[in-house]
Amino acid sequence: MSTNTALVIRATGAQGKGVVLHLVKAGWEVHALVNDPEEPRARAIQDMGATLHKGSLVDAASIQAAAKGCTAVFLNQMPSFTDDAETREAASLLSIAKAAGVGHVVHSTTLPLNDPNYRDTYEGNFAAPAIFGKADVETLVRDSGLTWTIIRPGWFMSNFLSPIASVMAPELVHGVLRVSFKPDTALPMIDPDDIGAFAVAAFQNPARFGGKIISLAGEKTGIYSVADEISRASGKQVKVVLRTDEETAEESKNNPIISGQVLSRKLDTLVDLEEARGWGIPFTSFRDFLAKHKDAIVPSIS
Template identity: 30%
Template structure:
């Protein structure tokens, strides 16, 4: 059967979010065009082998990006986390401007769940809301998604798992909303398939909502040994601006706003719970966190 859908240009297709979106679009039979910096890297080759059209270029190559946007149905824009605030705003607004000039039918920008209605005055926190505001001023049918905290954050080394504990941002009785990266792709694919419903919409997305006590139970069951849960101490939060910002937002800010998980399941019937993610795709990261801790102990002893 002939596929008469026009391509979707995906930024960050060799990364986590962009890669999830590219895979989900290909599975949903969308032609995918991926902008990559190095076509010879394994991730780029895997994309090509999966059926994506590879375009070599960087955020600086606006002529390449403009050409890649020719005749596409949609654009998925996500930016690397390691950019400076200045570059993030510059690239994010430039991509949206090019999409407008190219008359792209549907533009989806991945922002951040901690974005609120007021600027903080801290450039790295305000980059995404500035991009959002710019997009809303354009004559562009756009959807803005704000993924909640990634599940991967909880299995990174250095959060105490190697010592039989998990230290995180919420009080044990409070809840945190988490997103499995692979769910983002499936949700975005559903949005591209329904421009009439999602054009002009800003939507927080999440996969699950769990308390600190529930995190403790899930880690203990999957790890097969006791894992206790606690919140970062006030002293640690006071010394780390980023952690303090997130902790406050989880209690009385944008990260505390409830995501309608029924809508998420409507968009992605295969939505992952944290427990199912941890026992599946997250298990490798969990084992690595345990292993890294042990290696650090051995290194300190030697």
């Protein structure tokens, strides 16, 4: 039996599921913190081999139970747009993990933090507090006294799959990709399973990955090419519709999805693909990702 055990936070999410998958493949034991063990996504990672622990980051007792016997933690959190909840929850988790004997934390944050002037760049954007919160948690992680690795991934390929596409691109089911990007926007794309591969590589080799901030993207894909690839994979035509500047300005005031698209217009400039590839861990192309998840492609266009 493996002596390596990792606690995965938000284990049913896109990243968490990828981490669970690669941990199990590598022979690790996995403690998965989940809100509802009966929920289908929780059952799915249990079927992979994870041990489910019911709880949340606001319940210290549940974190203590889940962290018992763990040597590593994968930390990723839902952003907060209104307060410092993300920072408070991370501080609690890190304290509990350290007391439990955890030695290494891999923390997944966000690519915009590669902008050295991110606070000035994003100030005033509706989604900015979420980015600033992740920066604050990064500081907590670096100051935790644990070995740490920070991963800053790009645009998730899974944003174009069901069920998340109903939020990220709700008109895609009708063959329309309506976005607030610019015509030349190139998305630095990442398969969340590849995030899992990087996280596990870091856990396996803390001497190499410890103390590193790693930016992750496998390719930079223009929004029209994204539509072409979805059309190719689904067999149905997808067209891109760009919101006008006026539409974007109005709709982004209270919509974090549209605000996030505005922030992502130049996201490709914040990651070096060759540097990411230099870690020697393969990336999945968007075409291969869509082929792998063909049943979840949105749309089955009406």
